[in-house]
Amino acid sequence: MCSRDCCSGPGGSHRGNTCTDKKGAKSGSLAGEKIIPTPQSLLYPYEVIEEIADFITKGSGMRPRIGIICGSGLGSLADMIQDPKIFEYEKIPNFPVSTVEGHAGRLVVGTLEGATVMAMQGRFHFYEGYPLAKCSMPVRVMKLCGVEYLFATNAAGGINPRFQVGDIMLMHDHVNMLGFAGNSPLQGPNDPRFGPRFPALVNSYNKDLINKAIEIAKAMGIESNIHVGVYSCLGGPNYETIAELKALRMMGVDAVGMSTVHEVITARHCDMKVFAFSLITNKCATEYSDKKDEEANHDEVMAVAKNRQKACCELVSRLIREIHMASA
Numbered sequence: 001m002c003s004r005d006c007c008s009g010p011g012g013s014h015r016g017n018t019c020t021d022k023k024g025a026k027s028g029s030l031a032g033e034k035i036i037p038t039p040q041s042l043l044y045p046y047e048v049i050e051e052i053a054d055f056i057t058k059g060s061g062m063r064p065r066i067g068i069i070c071g072s073g074l075g076s077l078a079d080m081i082q083d084p085k086i087f088e089y090e091k092i093p094n095f096p097v098s099t100v101e102g103h104a105g106r107l108v109v110g111t112l113e114g115a116t117v118m119a120m121q122g123r124f125h126f127y128e129g130y131p132l133a134k135c136s137m138p139v140r141v142m143k144l145c146g147v148e149y150l151f152a153t154n155a156a157g158g159i160n161p162r163f164q165v166g167d168i169m170l171m172h173d174h175v176n177m178l179g180f181a182g183n184s185p186l187q188g189p190n191d192p193r194f195g196p197r198f199p200a201l202v203n204s205y206n207k208d209l210i211n212k213a214i215e216i217a218k219a220m221g222i223e224s225n226i227h228v229g230v231y232s233c234l235g236g237p238n239y240e241t242i243a244e245l246k247a248l249r250m251m252g253v254d255a256v257g258m259s260t261v262h263e264v265i266t267a268r269h270c271d272m273k274v275f276a277f278s279l280i281t282n283k284c285a286t287e288y289s290d291k292k293d294e295e296a297n298h299d300e301v302m303a304v305a306k307n308r309q310k311a312c313c314e315l316v317s318r319l320i321r322e323i324h325m326a327s328a
């Protein structure tokens with residue numbers, strides 16, 4: 001296991017100053033030797049994911065059916081879980097650590113509305129310095145734990161001018177900007193035990209779950225705060241320029257953030273059903289202005305998430321109840 005950042009994963013080891021992956025390819029040389037980059041998919045081979053999943057299922061005594069990823073400031077989604085078994089990321093073998101404020105860094109396993117669930121209170125972002133395969137590796141862990149449904153949530157900036165701060169956008173599609181630049185969590189040799197070499201991504205966001213969520217929002221009396229739209233993930237950690245926001249809007253993007261897309265790609269690759277939403281924590285300026293209050297900032301993102309956590313929690317728990325009841 002490589003404990004340094006150079007080969008970034010448990011598939012690698014050091015010989016002298018050189019990182020060697022499990023197949024023996026040298027990578028991430030530390031002292032001027034030739035560097036052969038480690039393909040992303042070799043960072044977490046199937047056996048390592050299996051080991052992590054075993055650690056969680058044995059440690060919790062559960063095989064969760066629903067996986068939740070809590071967005072920035074939305075960690076309270078995991079606080080709803082009953083009889084929680086908590087795994088700090090530091091104590092899970094081969095797990096990365098959360099470095100972002102608002103991402104606690106623990107996995108919570110238990111029941112919610114009768115369903116068995118596991119929730120990531122803290123996700124991994126590309127801008128933290130983790131390769132995409134590492135950011136979305138926990139989705140594969142979820143799969144091998146038994147998860148069939150992924151609920152991914154995020155805080156995002158609203159580009160659609162109709163969106164207000166505090167609104168919720170149910171994701172029905174995404175624009176993968178990191179993919180445009182040639183980066184993917186599925187890069188490198190494909191392991192068919194997870195999924196196919198060339199997965200299709202049309203209809204990635206489950207339509208039945210979107211429709212059920214709209215019904216639930218109506219029942220909650222918040223339908224005017226609910227939208228269905230397109231999310232895009234940029235690399236971050238900087239927020240976007242006006243020119244970038246204008247370009248995204250022209251491409252049909254409604255909300256912008258720094259996560260979720262690679263998790264959804266990984267989940268669809270291994271055939272999980274996906275439901276995802278963005279909490280709109282700030283309105284993105286698409287015109288030039290000197291007003292400071294139009295600049296996005298993480299404190300505001302966290303504050304809005306805190307204010308809207310009750311509605312987000314209710315939406316998620318009611319949807320999970322529906323899934324559980326439908327299969328009971």
Ligand SMILES: O=P(O)(O)O[C@@H]1C[C@H](O)[C@@H](CO)O1
Nearest residue numbers: 071072154155258259298301
């Ligand atoms: O983890 P998410 O996507 O919810 O977090 C967003 C994107 C950045 O991490 C942070 C910026 O404020 O919030």
